[in-house]
Amino acid sequence: MGNDGVRLHRIMINHRERKLVFEDQMRLRxxxxxxxxxxA
Incomplete structure (x- = not known):
């Protein structure tokens, strides 16, 4: 049970970082x- 919580937490952090990177790239573009x- 504890391991699942840690894994889920890690996935949430990774997802949030990926979303921030994506938004930064859109803003840059x-x-x-x-x-x-x-x-021009």
Missing amino acids: KGLVHIAADH
Whole structure:
């Protein structure tokens, strides 16, 4: 029972980190699009 709790906790942390990375990449991409549009 204890091991399952630890495993679930780890999965939740990994999922949250992956989501944050994904959001950062989306934000970066939007920023790059704006920069590219300004230089066009």
